Amino acid sequence: MSIRHGLLALLERGQMYGYQLRAAFEESTGSTWPLNIGQVYTTLSRLERDGLVRSLPESASGQRPYEITDAGRADLALWFATPISRTDRPRDELAIKLALALTTPGVDVRSVVQTQRTATMRALQELTRLKYSSDNPDDLPWRLVLDAMVFHAEAEVRWLDHCESSLVRHRPPAAGPTPLSEAVGHSGEEARR
């Protein structure tokens, strides 16, 4: 429900139409998360259906602007006043992956951890590069979004190291080959049955 409230917040600034909304949304987070234009229209029509937004007559140039209603303002205020709870966050794909790797036969968990760690470190470097090569150091929202990603990436690296040491403590280092990894590259042989 992030986009729904995001559009509402933008409309709180004043009337806007579809493309303006997309541009404003992407700009407000420094184009970190792109927003599909089709999604904007479907979300707008749902917002109108729910009475949180009202569509205005088309302008001369054909754009259909929307404005927020009082009900929409109330919903928006409620959103800002309500913390995001742990239960309504998306699944942590990395955690699931590692948990499954631990119980799947033939998987070298250590190399999964190391591969991920390398990738995350690379992302972290890219983020700090972005942070300091910025040409708009006064864009506070964008800087905070970037910081959020840095903090998350750092936590992920710490967690991966923690996994590594837990593995050393609880699992004997593997001796034999890792059967599953040999299956890569033979895809499709069975699929065409």
Added chain:
Amino acid sequence: MSIRHGLLALLERGQMYGYQLRAAFEESTGSTWPLNIGQVYTTLSRLERDGLVRSLPESASGQRPYEITDAGRADLALWFATPISRTDRPRDELAIKLALALTTPGVDVRSVVQTQRTATMRALQELTRLKYSSDNPDDLPWRLVLDAMVFHAEAEVRWLDHCESSLVRHRPPAAGPTPLSEAVGHSGEEARR
């Protein structure tokens, strides 16, 4: 695509049918993320459509077990060998919310930050309580999943504090009332147009 590969990994252990798969999936992460039964069946049929899985004839008691194919094994190995990149993660709803709060008129950003911080700290306490009141200290996958959530929550608190101090540096403390917050509770007055 997390569930897709999750089910594949479970089938790598051996043949299983729908309910077994759901139970195994939930158990492997300590029932942290529930999995809907309907999702299991739709995902299984898509996996079969894509040749990664093969359905076996119904057993006498009516269950239809599935087994992984060689193509499925290859796909699974590829998944384990490929790190999760920053770009295919879901949107960070909290970061978006705060970025929007900064540019939405009439929003008290400080109170948004504080409300979230309180909620996250509470979640953190709950997590540590869970961690130490565990009756199965040898369940390594579950412990690591729990640790992942702890690390994320800690990073979130740090980030919120960072936002707080950035706000103090860059924004003068608000003086007037916060108009938007007064709209709460009047929802619907305009909706019935």
Added chain:
DNA sequence: CGGAGTATGCATACCTGGTATGCGGACCGC
């Protein structure tokens, strides 16, 4: 025994977020 209640395996309908594509008008260059 028989019938109500309940758990289980399975299937379907539907909602939501998202991408790809179609379409008409405005603004070019020539």
Added chain:
DNA sequence: GCGGTCCGCATACCAGGTATGCATACTCCG
């Protein structure tokens, strides 16, 4: 004026996910 291309907008469709329906089978009684 005419073809191209960009823009604002809309539609169709797909995938992931939840809620719900629906049989069968099992249990627990009177």
